[in-house]
Amino acid sequence: MIENFLRTARRPVEVAADVLRGAGALSVVLAAVFFDLRDAGIIAFALPGLFFPRFLGMKPWADIVFESTVLVAAWSNVFDLYTRISWWDLVVHFMCTGVLSAGVYLLLAQLRFVPAPAPRSGASTMITGIVFTTTFGLAMSALWEMIEWFGREYISDRIYTAYDDTIGDMALGGLGALGAGFAIACISLLRSAQRGASAVRTPGPR
Numbered sequence: 001m002i003e004n005f006l007r008t009a010r011r012p013v014e015v016a017a018d019v020l021r022g023a024g025a026l027s028v029v030l031a032a033v034f035f036d037l038r039d040a041g042i043i044a045f046a047l048p049g050l051f052f053p054r055f056l057g058m059k060p061w062a063d064i065v066f067e068s069t070v071l072v073a074a075w076s077n078v079f080d081l082y083t084r085i086s087w088w089d090l091v092v093h094f095m096c097t098g099v100l101s102a103g104v105y106l107l108l109a110q111l112r113f114v115p116a117p118a119p120r121s122g123a124s125t126m127i128t129g130i131v132f133t134t135t136f137g138l139a140m141s142a143l144w145e146m147i148e149w150f151g152r153e154y155i156s157d158r159i160y161t162a163y164d165d166t167i168g169d170m171a172l173g174g175l176g177a178l179g180a181g182f183a184i185a186c187i188s189l190l191r192s193a194q195r196g197a198s199a200v201r202t203p204g205p206r
Contacts (some may be wrong), residue, residue: 001110004057013060020067024050027071031078039078046074049100056106062189066099093141093169098176101137102184105129117184130181137177141170
């Protein structure tokens with residue numbers, strides 16, 4: 001994974017992904033200057049998510065989708081879009097939980113805890129990817145709702161949370177993770193070299 005992070009961006013789409021990462025880092029400064037430190041902290045909290053796909057060795061287009069989703073989720077807090085647009089929260093939960101659960105599965109596959117994803121692989125491997133990715137998404141949705149509750153109770157009452165909101169967020173997050181599971185099963189999200197390395201490291205049946 002260190003080799004993935006240190007590799008040189010050569011194609012325009014790879015450069016675009018790195019430029020977006022730089023824009024995310026600059027966003028912390030912009031939020032601090034034009035908004036407040038709390039907003040800057042929200043953007044800073046999203047920074048690891050911008051570098052995560054580079055460590056994994058995601059294809060550039062998947063990298064950009066991952067980064068864009070994380071940045072939109074963070075800036076939506078700054079601009080209060082979750083309260084201004086009634087359905088925006090559900091869309092972001094769907095997208096964000098989807099990309100994060102896919103990232104978790106790909107990470108665990110590289111660590112050999114789950115089967116390495118490979119489109120057109122056996123049915124059992126594809127089903128495993130779908131089930132595990134969906135499970136990861138539901139777990140992250142539940143954890144996030146706990147964090148939101150804690151934040152509202154002990155940090156800021158600007159954080160909105162309610163029973164209906166919690167259930168809806170978890171449901172849409174689970175659906176997003178389910179979609180990500182099908183994407184992992186059907187689409188190559190990792191660069192060819194990285195995907196091949198994962199497949200070699202994954203133990204086969206004995």
